[in-house]
Amino acid sequence: IPDPGRREELIKLEASMRVGGNVRLSPEEKLLDARLSKLMQEEVAKEDFPPALHFFKARPLIRSSPIYSLLQKMPKGAALHVHDFAMVDVEWLVRNVTYRPHCYMCYTDDGSLRFFFSSGPPKPLTQCSPWTLLEKLRAKMVNVTDLDNSLISNMTLWTQEDPEEAYPSQDVVWKRFEQAFLATLGLVSYAPVFKDYYHEGLSQFYRDNVMYVEVRALLTQFVEEHPDFFGARIIYTVHRGINASVLILVVKEAMKLQVDFPETMAGFDLVGREDTGWPLWYFREALSLPASQGFKLPYFFHAGETDQEGTEVDQNMLDALLFNTSRIGHGFAVLRHPVAKNLSRLNGVPLEVCPISNQVLKLVTDLRNHPAAVLMSEGHPLVISSDDPSMFGASGLSDDFYEAFVGFGGPSNNLGSLKELAMNSIRYSSLPPNLQEKAMALWQTKWNTFVIENL
Numbered sequence: 001i002p003d004p005g006r007r008e009e010l011i012k013l014e015a016s017m018r019v020g021g022n023v024r025l026s027p028e029e030k031l032l033d034a035r036l037s038k039l040m041q042e043e044v045a046k047e048d049f050p051p052a053l054h055f056f057k058a059r060p061l062i063r064s065s066p067i068y069s070l071l072q073k074m075p076k077g078a079a080l081h082v083h084d085f086a087m088v089d090v091e092w093l094v095r096n097v098t099y100r101p102h103c104y105m106c107y108t109d110d111g112s113l114r115f116f117f118s119s120g121p122p123k124p125l126t127q128c129s130p131w132t133l134l135e136k137l138r139a140k141m142v143n144v145t146d147l148d149n150s151l152i153s154n155m156t157l158w159t160q161e162d163p164e165e166a167y168p169s170q171d172v173v174w175k176r177f178e179q180a181f182l183a184t185l186g187l188v189s190y191a192p193v194f195k196d197y198y199h200e201g202l203s204q205f206y207r208d209n210v211m212y213v214e215v216r217a218l219l220t221q222f223v224e225e226h227p228d229f230f231g232a233r234i235i236y237t238v239h240r241g242i243n244a245s246v247l248i249l250v251v252k253e254a255m256k257l258q259v260d261f262p263e264t265m266a267g268f269d270l271v272g273r274e275d276t277g278w279p280l281w282y283f284r285e286a287l288s289l290p291a292s293q294g295f296k297l298p299y300f301f302h303a304g305e306t307d308q309e310g311t312e313v314d315q316n317m318l319d320a321l322l323f324n325t326s327r328i329g330h331g332f333a334v335l336r337h338p339v340a341k342n343l344s345r346l347n348g349v350p351l352e353v354c355p356i357s358n359q360v361l362k363l364v365t366d367l368r369n370h371p372a373a374v375l376m377s378e379g380h381p382l383v384i385s386s387d388d389p390s391m392f393g394a395s396g397l398s399d400d401f402y403e404a405f406v407g408f409g410g411p412s413n414n415l416g417s418l419k420e421l422a423m424n425s426i427r428y429s430s431l432p433p434n435l436q437e438k439a440m441a442l443w444q445t446k447w448n449t450f451v452i453e454n455l
């Protein structure tokens with residue numbers, strides 16, 4: 001016969017193990033926590049429970065939730081997993097960038113877009129329509145809005161259609177995803193646009209109360225204009241489809257960048273779909289190069305962004321840890337790899353969890369079933385990030401924080417969980433210790449204000 005006292009004890013023990021389970025709350029924080037807990041009860045009682053729905057359908061429900069408005073105002077710390085060309089609202093790219101002079105456009109045979117800035121017509125691309133100057137095209141059109149809307153939908157996965165019908169498989173969604181990146185690339189890799197793009201990207205995160213970003217980006221004048229922003233660092237990346245011999249050259253380049261720009265370079269990573277790319281072990285010679293020369297090149301590997309069991313790629317998490325990765329991008333496969341999971345925990349190597357990305361790219365349907373729901377309950381080191389917000393119709397970090405906070409454990413979470421997640425993002429960032437301390441102190445001040453203002 002269970003002893004009620006013992007039961008109580010075990011429930012408390014579990015609660016103390018969660019992310020944030022040991023955070024002690026001040027009297028003010030307790031008041032806010034009580035309010036939050038009431039809101040959470042109302043949220044989980046909703047018939048259309050947002051984390052159970054595809055984000056494209058859930059977004060209006062999320063955005064009208066009082067929890068979302070709190071999360072928006074909350075100082076969330078750092079965004080540690082964000083891709084370069086997926087930071088800024090696509091609307092901005094079309095309405096601002098494609099209206100600049102010298103912007104050429106063409107359609108590929110499979111209906112995707114390519115752009116190029118050039119003073120005269122660029123060299124024709126194979127399997128692509130002839131280039132047209134957008135300025136000329138728009139001058140001839142009666143309805144430019146339709147054109148602009150079609151450009152927008154070409155550069156994001158966001159759709160009003162049923163997402164399950166639009167993207168029936170991982171193959172389909174990844175193909176569209178990579179095409180959208182290629183379209184964006186032609187706009188953003190033009191130097192004047194590049195500068196504005198990063199400024200705009202950092203602004204979008206800053207407006208969402210994020211104070212530091214780790215991205216494949218250049219430092220801009222943004223920090224001077226916003227002294228309470230800690231800037232951005234670059235994780236230099238290359239696509240995991242390249243040859244092992246080419247990676248040797250790329251890693252050498254990364255080492256050089258690390259020496260030349262120690263304050264901007266955070267380290268190195270490989271990107272692209274894991275299931276169709278080379279496994280990390282294939283690149284072992286190149287990846288061993290820095291350490292074999294006594295050189296410190298921090299790694300931030302994408303690993304375990306797969307639901308395929310037992311493939312070579314499925315070993316990426318363990319290999320990332322063996323190569324001494326500083327963090328793991330995604331780590332969705334973690335529950336199937338107990339040894340990798342223990343190593344990540346013992347060595348304090350956090351997983352960068354990106355809930356909306358995993359849902360849109362079809363690793364999980366209902367976010368309550370995301371592996372990070374288990375990790376949260378065990379107090380595993382993790383941070384929440386947004387991966388490619390512009391591709392998914394998300395904004396800053398708030399949407400992903402909502403999905404994690406409400407979806408991964410719902411009422412088991414409290415203000416302490418949010419506090420710990422935000423602090424984790426600073427603690428696990430690659431800011432050097434002195435800046436980390438400064439960032440944490442500033443974050444604490446912002447947090448106290450947030451608490452008082454939202455009691």
Ligand SMILES: O=c1[nH]cnc2c1ncn2[C@@H]1O[C@H](CO)[C@@H](O)[C@H]1O
Nearest residue numbers: 083084085181271272273357387388
């Ligand atoms: O979730 C992701 N996993 C792996 N690779 C990604 C993800 N999101 C974006 N990219 C990769 O980043 C490149 C642009 O920096 C894109 O081409 C895409 O391959």
